[in-house]
Amino acid sequence: MPRTLRLVLGDQLSDNLSALRDLAPGDRVLMVEVMAEATYVRHHKQKLVLVFAAMRRFADRLSERGVDVRYVRLDDPDNTQDIPGEVLRALENGGLDRIVATQPGEHRLTRAFESLVLQAPVPLEVRPDDRFICPRPVFEAWARDRRELRMEFFYRDMRRRTGLLMDGDKPVGGRWNYDAENRKRLPRTVRPPDRLRIAPGPVVQDVIRLVEARFSDHFGDTAMFGWATSHAEAQSLLAHFIADILPDFGDWQDSMKGGEPFLWHARISAALNIGLLDPLDICRRAEAEYRAGRAPLNAVEGFVRQILGWREFVRGVYDLKGEDYVRSNALEADRTLPGAFWSGDTEMACVRDVVGVTQRHAYAHHIQRLMVTGNLALLLGVHPDEINAWYMMAYIDAFEWVEAPNTHGMAIYADGGIVGSKPYAASGAYINRMSDYCAGCVYDVARKRGEGACPFNVLYWDFLIRNQRRLEGNPRMALPYRAVAAMAADHDSIRAEGEALRMRLGAAPRT
Incomplete structure (x- = not known):
């Protein structure tokens, strides 16, 4: 009987992984910790802890079932420190046929897999990753011949395909989307819920020591690590x-509150993205809460939309558009990323809080990412390469297939409208409406320009004026551009003030 080497990557920790599906006696599973994966971007320390610890625990899970696992640790002196090198090393003694x-x-x-095909002495079979709800061919068929790719229409098709939150061929409640009911500002009298924290066990503690020793110069802290690293x-x-x-x-779900990193968000994206949870199962369990009368429709639909709609959509876009996607720069952004994104050293209370939360937890929820750090990078004109790399480094759930469309497309509009129908640019008024940040900020959110004004305000108008040629034809930008037209006499002074502010915040032209 032929013997197979079965490669499992760090974000493929699923019992139903296609590479493991016909596992037979005599087969060997290969899992490797390598510097190439730890440093292709300088990942947040907690992300390294998550992936390495979860890999070790998954390998133990397989071994307990009697599976032959070859597990290569980062500090193995013979480690070649990249995946192809470790596959070739695992084949050196022969006895494995594919x-x-x-x-x-x-x-x-x-x-890397394509390179491995040319080097390996045995054939390589690459199987589809069918852990997503929407298979790649289904997304490609949906996207074919469409002038625009819009998540809302994809999401409706996925609801029909899966039957989630459907009554026959109609959406439950008579509406597809309850987003308008998901935008409430959190009152001061409402206390966020206590959250379950997973205490680090021995495996996690060992990996924390490894990460602190080997990656001491990477962004972030490990002291608050409390993420799931096993299926249980x-x-x-x-x-x-x-x-x-x-x-x-x-x-x-769209509210922000200083000092509160999680609010009502699920904190499962990291576990989901490395394979410890199944997306369709998550959606069905949420739906069951609505059907049983234990959760309202606006909550369940909004949560299901994030997974069945948005997560599946961005994965489809990433695959469909290929490697050239992240090379686009539709707004010709050309500025450096300010140091405050790393240090949190800024008088802007919202930015300081979000960067601090990110440093301590490797996490910020979607509105903080989109409307604080993403919005600031957009308004400053930060080059896509720099802000894309920051998001990949900063967040525990960041893998390029999910992070690139969210950042490159949604947050900074560098793809020119493939993911989002308009730039998500906003002044300080949005942040004030959805958070308590502005009350404790040295800047005055009500002041539009001049000394002491919220930087988001003048940067917003400067952004619109600077990009008028590119954006004024967008129907969804008609209202702000009517306001831009009304202030024509002030354009030059707004541009000058905006440029001075960009330089003061550290967004200098790239050299």
């Missing part, structure tokens, strides 16, 4: 969210 792997999620690893822990986080948090998620 390699089976699951399609990687990122383009750079697809290239991921299920505990999910159960806690479904039972205790989901009912109020809909009302407050």
